[in-house]
Amino acid sequence: MRSRTSGALVAVLLLGSLLSMGCAKHDDSQQRAEAAAARAENAARRSEAAASRVEAAAQKAEAAADRAERIFDRQVRK
Secondary structure (H helix, E strand, O other): OOHHHHHHHHHHHHHHHHHHHHHHHHHHHHHHHHHHHHHHHHHHHHHHHHHHHHHHHHHHHHHHHHHHHHHHHHHHHH
């Protein structure tokens, strides 16, 4: 009788440890998901800043092209 009780006790302890490992794994995956979301938000901010810089550079290039065209038109008229 005693061997059955100890066997059941071991089974319950194993089941408890497996459940606790499963819960810990879940928390770990949740932390990984949160970290991935934070990295994605950071990447989105960086890409938005890069797009802003590209847009500013495009506006400067367009303004420089307009100035160059005006200078060229003046020189052709002379």
